[in-house]
Amino acid sequence: MARCDLCGNDYDKAFKVTLADGSGGTYDSFECAIQALAPTCEHCGCRIIGHGAESDGRFFCCAHCATHAGVEGIDDRA
Incomplete structure (x- = not known):
């Protein structure tokens, strides 16, 4: 074991x-x-289990959190 x-x-x-x-x-x-x-979302603190979003070395669980943290140009849908 x-x-x-x-x-x-x-x-x-x-x-x-x-x-x-x-x-x-x-x-x-x-x-x-x-x-x-798993990395932690910089905005909400949850563990990022999926692909998430990354901007300038900062990790987010989704585009919504990235946007709230001031990141521009990230969308959940294209």
Whole structure:
């Protein structure tokens, strides 16, 4: 069994996530992996699970949050 890096649970179905830069960890659920690895929206603070939006190194969960943070030219629909 392997221990989750986030919650410490020792679980027989734990899995490893390795990012391109070699970082990552071992997790017992996608929930823990998301909490540990997903970026946070600069405006609302939620974890960005999908593609989200990025502008000048700033991450947002959606165009709405990016617009509220002063970013121009990002739309949810083209």
